[in-house]
């Protein structure tokens with residue numbers, strides 16, 4: 384059995400559902416100890432909690448309640464991870480939300496809600512992770528969840544695109560700042576993926592599927608494979624990169 388993350392510890396925010404759930408599960412399959420940090424334990428699309436699924440499949444995982452818009456919660460999740468497993472090698476800043484509105488409809492409350500989760504959560508999640516990783520001889524790998532919305536515009540998504548554009552360039556900046564300490568920082572830019580965000584939140588695909596050369600939606604497991612590459616030593620000379628997983632939508 385291949386164990387591409389053997390001996391490593393990973394923290395996945397938003398790991399109860401969708402992309403984060405698939406990432407946590409895939410990492411555990413490759414030998415990582417995984418902390419699932421989320422505001423809810425039950426997956427949005429049903430099924431058993433991620434940490435229970437991982438343990439049933441023979442992996443090691445724990446759940447930590449964490450709202451990524453709270454710096455204190457993020458720090459507590461990192462501390463709990465280090466206490467339980469002895470290190471923090473991979474931080475996946477995945478938790479995110481979307482609210483599709485025309486620019487003219489957006490309120491200050493909408494703006495603050497979305498930015499606090501999508502941008503502040505990634506910013507301070509990275510800060511908390513870097514503080515631990517910079518002290519480790521082996522450094523670490525941070526994987527931030529951006530989107531195709533981080534590299535181009537999408538209809539009625541000014542809030543989401545602003546937040547994901549921030550994640551895209553924050554990723555590059557952090558790679559520059561922390562490369563010397565052995566911390567690699569990369570981002571994922573998925574296209575339309577079948578999760579609760581796209582299937583249940585009433586968000587429209589805005590023609591994305593029609594313009595996707597592979598002609599279908601992506602699956603969270605396909606995002607998880609890309610996350611695994613960036614988390615593992617196979618990407619040891621890759622940092623500051625935004626990896627697109629979109630079936631060719633932005634090609």
Ligand SMILES: NC(=O)c1ccc[n+]([C@@H]2O[C@H](COP(=O)([O-])OP(=O)(O)OC[C@H]3O[C@@H](n4cnc5c(N)ncnc54)[C@H](O)[C@@H]3O)[C@@H](O)[C@H]2O)c1
Pocket residue numbers: 396397398399400401402403420421422423426427449450451452477478479480500528529530531572573574575576577578579580581
């Ligand atoms: N689904 C897509 O098409 C798609 C495409 C590109 C990027 N993404 C990004 O992938 C990430 C995961 O989205 P998803 O599609 O799996 O959505 P999802 O709604 O299925 O899962 C998101 C998870 O994040 C959790 N979460 C929400 N707010 C949180 C908070 N404040 N603190 C901690 N956890 C919180 C939710 O409880 C949920 O478990 C997001 O950053 C999203 O923007 C999704």
